[in-house]
Amino acid sequence: MGNLLEIKNLRKSFGNHLVLDDISLAFPQGSATVVIGASGSGKSTLMRCINLLEELSDGQILLEDADISTYGINLDSVRGKIGSVFQAFNLFPHLTVLENITLAPQLVLKKGKAEATEQALSLLKRFGLEDKADAYPNLLSGGQQQRVAILRAIATEPKVLLLDEVTSALDPVLIAEVLALIAELKADGITMIISTHEMGFAKRIADSVIFLSDGKVCESGRPLQIFENPQTAELKNFLGALHEAGRL
Amino acid sequence: MTYSPSPLQLQREEAKRRASRRSTAIALLSTLIFGAVLTVIVVNAQGFSAVRESFFNWHYAQKAFPRIFDGILLNLRVLFIAEFFVLIFGLAIAIARTTTSPVLYPVRLVATIYTDIFRGMPLLLVLFLVGLGIPGLRLSFVPNSAVFLGTIALVLTYSAYVAEVIRAGIEGVNPTQRQAARALGLSHPQTLHHVVLPQAFRNVTPPLLNDLVSLQKDSGLISVLGAVDAIRAAGIETAQSFNFTPYVVAGGLFVLLTIPLTRYTDWLIRRQDRAQKAQGVF
Numbered sequence: 001m002g003n004l005l006e007i008k009n010l011r012k013s014f015g016n017h018l019v020l021d022d023i024s025l026a027f028p029q030g031s032a033t034v035v036i037g038a039s040g041s042g043k044s045t046l047m048r049c050i051n052l053l054e055e056l057s058d059g060q061i062l063l064e065d066a067d068i069s070t071y072g073i074n075l076d077s078v079r080g081k082i083g084s085v086f087q088a089f090n091l092f093p094h095l096t097v098l099e100n101i102t103l104a105p106q107l108v109l110k111k112g113k114a115e116a117t118e119q120a121l122s123l124l125k126r127f128g129l130e131d132k133a134d135a136y137p138n139l140l141s142g143g144q145q146q147r148v149a150i151l152r153a154i155a156t157e158p159k160v161l162l163l164d165e166v167t168s169a170l171d172p173v174l175i176a177e178v179l180a181l182i183a184e185l186k187a188d189g190i191t192m193i194i195s196t197h198e199m200g201f202a203k204r205i206a207d208s209v210i211f212l213s214d215g216k217v218c219e220s221g222r223p224l225q226i227f228e229n230p231q232t233a234e235l236k237n238f239l240g241a242l243h244e245a246g247r248l
Numbered sequence: 249m250t251y252s253p254s255p256l257q258l259q260r261e262e263a264k265r266r267a268s269r270r271s272t273a274i275a276l277l278s279t280l281i282f283g284a285v286l287t288v289i290v291v292n293a294q295g296f297s298a299v300r301e302s303f304f305n306w307h308y309a310q311k312a313f314p315r316i317f318d319g320i321l322l323n324l325r326v327l328f329i330a331e332f333f334v335l336i337f338g339l340a341i342a343i344a345r346t347t348t349s350p351v352l353y354p355v356r357l358v359a360t361i362y363t364d365i366f367r368g369m370p371l372l373l374v375l376f377l378v379g380l381g382i383p384g385l386r387l388s389f390v391p392n393s394a395v396f397l398g399t400i401a402l403v404l405t406y407s408a409y410v411a412e413v414i415r416a417g418i419e420g421v422n423p424t425q426r427q428a429a430r431a432l433g434l435s436h437p438q439t440l441h442h443v444v445l446p447q448a449f450r451n452v453t454p455p456l457l458n459d460l461v462s463l464q465k466d467s468g469l470i471s472v473l474g475a476v477d478a479i480r481a482a483g484i485e486t487a488q489s490f491n492f493t494p495y496v497v498a499g500g501l502f503v504l505l506t507i508p509l510t511r512y513t514d515w516l517i518r519r520q521d522r523a524q525k526a527q528g529v530f
Contacts (some may be wrong), residue, residue: 104434
């Protein structure tokens with residue numbers, strides 16, 4: 001398996017505050033990588049750097065061996081290849097579920113309306129949301145909204161899907177809905193980078209786990225190794241805290 | 249699911265009904281008393297019959313009506329043309345003011361200066377400057393008509409107001425919406441067109457319509473340039489009869505003109521309130 005996405009010596013600072021410090025990572029085609037770490041460890045910033053919503057302070061990001069972090073690159077065409085889903089769903093409130101999903105395929109991939117609609121409806125049907133196609137987002141539950149947001153992201157047929165704490169705003173029942181959808185997409189072979197606090201899910205779905213601490217990759221490896229045999233004091237502390245909070 | 253309310257709830261509802269009947273009665277009574285007092289004061293005023301004769305004379309009202317009606321038709325024409333261009337220019341200026349690209353800095357600067365000037369200058373002054381100044385240039389390709397120049401002055405002033413309202417709408421759209429659109433690969437113009445502007449307009453429809461109502465009545469100010477609109481027509485009639493009723497007639501027509509849009513605005517605001525309540529705290 002070749003590397004679909006590669007990060008080399010990435011640094012990101014806000015003013016004098018170094019948020020990501022010399023991050024180098026590789027994401028093989030079809031893999032699911034889970035990023036864990038305490039709040040403020042740089043998980044979200046890492047995600048926002050990958051889809052170029054933040055400008056890098058140093059380093060490189062390669063997508064299919066092409067440098068997408070070059071200054072002056074066409075950001076729109078790169079972002080079309082990277083699907084992003086956010087914690088707060090960010091659905092477009094003035095558009096129906098169907099219109100939310102078909103907007104980007106029509107505008108970015110230049111698909112016809114009929115084709116985009118057909119594709120969106122089959123996605124909605126597959127994930128049991130077909131009866132919500134004509135509903136506006138504010139009438140949906142949080143779990144439904146987040147599932148629609150994920151479908152909206154994959155409708156543009158991205159090379160890689162970024163899921164940034166997509167279940168953090170949901171209750172346990174809704175979390176299960178969303179995680180089931182993500183597991184299905186993983187089975188489809190979509191390359192994913194997931195930041196989450198759901199450790200049980202991370203164990204089940206991850207091909208590899210990355211533990212960020214203070215903006216550095218503190219530890220990384222197979223899920224079993226990370227969760228059962230932590231090496232560093234930081235990871236041991238983090239897992240210990242999760243255990244005490246009953247989340248592990 | 250049906251259920252029969254408990255005696256406690258029935259009692260509560262009965263008390264609510266009693267309270268509401270009581271407040272209706274109080275409102276009615278206070279309106280009657282207020283109206284009666286006002287009528288007594290006005291009718292017993294020393295000059296009442298003279299005022300009634302010179303402002304509310306049915307004979308002169310009938311006589312002046314056709315001419316004033318023709319005038320109000322001119323106001324309507326001016327109004328529609330002005331509203332059309334005000335919305336276009338207002339939108340363009342608002343977009344110009346919210347761009348961030350360095351290439352567009354001069355555009356942004358011009359748009360800012362424009363709104364500063366025309367929002368601050370009294371409309372009457374703009375009318376005089378445009379209506380008397382432009383003909384003074386003796387440009388052969390500019391029609392020297394009071395209606396044309398008056399409309400330009402209205403458009404100049406109101407575009408500045410409307411631009412500020414639309415700009416507020418654009419800036420009121422949550423930045424995460426822009427971000428989500430950009431993350432999907434939409435370009436900047438696509439994001440503006442499909443995601444930001446539809447939400448912006450929704451947010452500012454009531455204040456926008458308020459500005460248009462205001463433009464409707466201010467269309468009467470083009471009479472100062474000599475255009476024979478409703479106000480000017482009323483002035484001509486008054487000059488002939490020395491009776492002020494024609495002004496009252498013109499005033500009434502302007503009110504009638506603005507009422508549909510005002511009611512529509514109210515209805516729209518109520519509907520938005522309801523929609524937001526349905527959404528809960530968000």
